[in-house]
Amino acid sequence: MENYVVETENLVKTYKLPGEEVKALRGINFSIKEGDFVSIMGPSGSGKTTLMNLLGCLDSPTSGELSILGKNVIDLKEKDISDLRRKNIGFIFQDFYLIPSISALENVEMAMYFARKGVNRKYAISILERVGLGHRLKHLPNKLSGGELQRVAIARALAISPKLLLADEPTGNLDTKNAQDIFNLLKQVNEEHGITILMVTHNTKLGNQCKRVVYMVDGKIQDGDNLS
Amino acid sequence: MKLAILAYKNLNRKKIRTILTIFGVAIAVSVMVILSGFSIGYKKALNNDIDKMGYQVLITAKGCPYEAATLMLKGGGGLVYMSQDIYGKVAYDPRVDKIAPQLMYTVYDDQLQNGKGGFIIYVGVDNSYIDLKPWYKFQVGNWFSDDNADEVIMGYESAELEQRTVGDKIFIPKFNKVLTVVGVFERTGTQDDGLIFIPLKSAQRIFNLSGKLSSIGVKLKDIKNLPDFEKDLYDEASIQVVSMSQVKNTVISLVSTTRTLISSIALVAIFIAVIGVVDTILMSVFERTQEIGVMKAIGATKFDVFRLVWMETIIICLIGGIAGIIIALLGGNMVEYFIRKVLPYAPNGKLMVFNLQLLMLSLFGAIALGLISGVYPAFRASVMKPIKAMRGGE
Numbered sequence: 214m215e216n217y218v219v220e221t222e223n224l225v226k227t228y229k230l231p232g233e234e235v236k237a238l239r240g241i242n243f244s245i246k247e248g249d250f251v252s253i254m255g256p257s258g259s260g261k262t263t264l265m266n267l268l269g270c271l272d273s274p275t276s277g278e279l280s281i282l283g284k285n286v287i288d289l290k291e292k293d294i295s296d297l298r299r300k301n302i303g304f305i306f307q308d309f310y311l312i313p314s315i316s317a318l319e320n321v322e323m324a325m326y327f328a329r330k331g332v333n334r335k336y337a338i339s340i341l342e343r344v345g346l347g348h349r350l351k352h353l354p355n356k357l358s359g360g361e362l363q364r365v366a367i368a369r370a371l372a373i374s375p376k377l378l379l380a381d382e383p384t385g386n387l388d389t390k391n392a393q394d395i396f397n398l399l400k401q402v403n404e405e406h407g408i409t410i411l412m413v414t415h416n417t418k419l420g421n422q423c424k425r426v427v428y429m430v431d432g433k434i435q436d437g438d439n440l441s
Numbered sequence: 442m443k444l445a446i447l448a449y450k451n452l453n454r455k456k457i458r459t460i461l462t463i464f465g466v467a468i469a470v471s472v473m474v475i476l477s478g479f480s481i482g483y484k485k486a487l488n489n490d491i492d493k494m495g496y497q498v499l500i501t502a503k504g505c506p507y508e509a510a511t512l513m514l515k516g517g518g519g520l521v522y523m524s525q526d527i528y529g530k531v532a533y534d535p536r537v538d539k540i541a542p543q544l545m546y547t548v549y550d551d552q553l554q555n556g557k558g559g560f561i562i563y564v565g566v567d568n569s570y571i572d573l574k575p576w577y578k579f580q581v582g583n584w585f586s587d588d589n590a591d592e593v594i595m596g597y598e599s600a601e602l603e604q605r606t607v608g609d610k611i612f613i614p615k616f617n618k619v620l621t622v623v624g625v626f627e628r629t630g631t632q633d634d635g636l637i638f639i640p641l642k643s644a645q646r647i648f649n650l651s652g653k654l655s656s657i658g659v660k661l662k663d664i665k666n667l668p669d670f671e672k673d674l675y676d677e678a679s680i681q682v683v684s685m686s687q688v689k690n691t692v693i694s695l696v697s698t699t700r701t702l703i704s705s706i707a708l709v710a711i712f713i714a715v716i717g718v719v720d721t722i723l724m725s726v727f728e729r730t731q732e733i734g735v736m737k738a739i740g741a742t743k744f745d746v747f748r749l750v751w752m753e754t755i756i757i758c759l760i761g762g763i764a765g766i767i768i769a770l771l772g773g774n775m776v777e778y779f780i781r782k783v784l785p786y787a788p789n790g791k792l793m794v795f796n797l798q799l800l801m802l803s804l805f806g807a808i809a810l811g812l813i814s815g816v817y818p819a820f821r822a823s824v825m826k827p828i829k830a831m832r833g834g835e
């Protein structure tokens with residue numbers, strides 16, 4: 214029997230703006246198997262990031278069903294949702310979003326602290342070494358290149374040993390070579406550690422290298438790739 | 442600990458802004474410390490001055506009570522005199538332990554201060570004076586040879602100022618009288634150091650004030666009898682009784698205006714410091730909206746964010762508090778110098794007393810300032826929704 218990390222059923226998200234209602238997601242039926250590496254591609258405004266936010270429990274759906282790691286998110290209290298996110302979901306953002314006042318190593322340790330998983334310096338160093346930053350441990354974010362910043366962000370996400378890694382355009386701010394390097398790193402994480410990855414990207418070359426590709430247009434999944 | 446380090450490093454990001462805010466807190470704390478130190482020190486010095494007088498009650502001729510207070514503490518001119526008969530009435534009162542009649546007289550000497558001129562205060566006393574103040578010791582010389590001798594004993598400062606010692610002569614120009622110095626007191630730390638003492642009878646004779654006294658110092662056997670003692674003397678038409686507690690209150694009321702003014706300034710300084718801290722931290726929270734959003738996305742709880750921002754405020758106020766205490770300790774002497782110049786009466790001894798209790802209290806006060814000022818910014822940060830904050834739109 215296959216385990217699903219993510220399952221959605223007729224997932225709808227509507228934003229109410231003054232004088233209008235924007236339907237960002239119009240009924241998403243979608244699932245991700247454990248250990249999968251899925252890319253979501255599609256034009257701007259198609260609902261990719263909205264879907265990502267719902268799957269990351271950062272936002273709540275207007276209607277529909279959403280299950281993360283077998284737990285029905287709709288039924289959970291806010292505190293339980295936060296716990297679920299904190300302990301199981303790692304995030305990687307296009308703009309890296311590292312804490313600028315502390316070093317690469319401290320950024321990784323902070324993530325461990327917030328996830329209540331215990332700060333383990335040796336483990337934090339080993340993760341940074343794994344992403345190729347063993348020589349940049351004490352560097353502040355403003356002393357690191359774009360590629361290095363994203364590697365720290367990946368290390369930070371891995372620090373909590375997540376079951377699901379959500380990457381929102383992780384290569385969007387990187388040059389071609391760095392973008393491929395970061396993608397290769399994510400692929401390695403997926404293959405070696407079995408971490409399920411969902412990556413939103415505009416980069417078709419990278420997106421097509423994932424195990425599975427999903428297209429979104431106008432708040433719907435286009436390719437009919439339903440429960441897989 | 443992780444949060445505290447992060448809070449400290451966050452403050453380091455905008456060094457100048459942080460330093461200015463800390464400076465604001467430091468100023469407020471130093472004003473508070475100096476004000477409280479002055480309050481403690483002034484009372485202590487005043488009590489000390491009054492205790493050193495050796496008597497609890499002063500009987501003077503009827504007049505202004507403020508003048509009487511000044512007279513007791515400072516000495517001064519324009520004195521009114523009472524009849525010595527009063528002394529006879531009071532001296533045998535069974536409640537009286539010790540009693541010392543005094544005749545104070547001020548003489549202008551145009552040769553003083555290298556020809557600039559100045560006042561010399563002579564005090565006629567008898568043996569009872571030294572009974573009231575048994576701790577007085579002679580630097581050189583001895584007590585008067587006779588209770589009507591043409592001799593003087595000089596206070597420490599007056600002897601030093603005029604460079605006189607035992608055997609030297611003192612000339613009183615207005616009365617064309619020459620007196621011999623027979624003794625110089627050691628420093629007492631009171632206004633007596635600036636006086637020149639003459640035997641009471643000699644003073645009455647030389648200054649043509651026979652049968653007159655300017656004041657009578659009285660020490661009661663039991664201080665509890667003071668109200669009755671005062672009441673009994675109340676009917677005497679020509680005199681007034683001034684107790685030390687009254688003098689203390691009078692002097693304190695004279696400086697209370699100054700203290701109220703400084704207190705108001707201190708309150709304004711604290712208010713400005715609180716506003717400054719709230720403003721700085723709130724600004725820094727808004728600048729870090731996205732960062733806070735991400736922190737919450739990767740697991741930080743409301744309480745984590747609240748504590749982080751609160752710690753930043755407390756760090757500012759703690760450092761500001763320590764700096765304020767250091768400023769107060771270093772600047773206290775300078776402030777004392779200025780306060781002495783503006784106060785109507787400044788007692789001897791240190792006017793600024795900074796004890797450990799005061800310093801600890803000030804430090805806790807500064808931390809309390811941080812706790813209070815940090816609540817709103819910390820609350821604002823903690824309730825940010827991660828998704829909105831990450832968009833920078835909270």
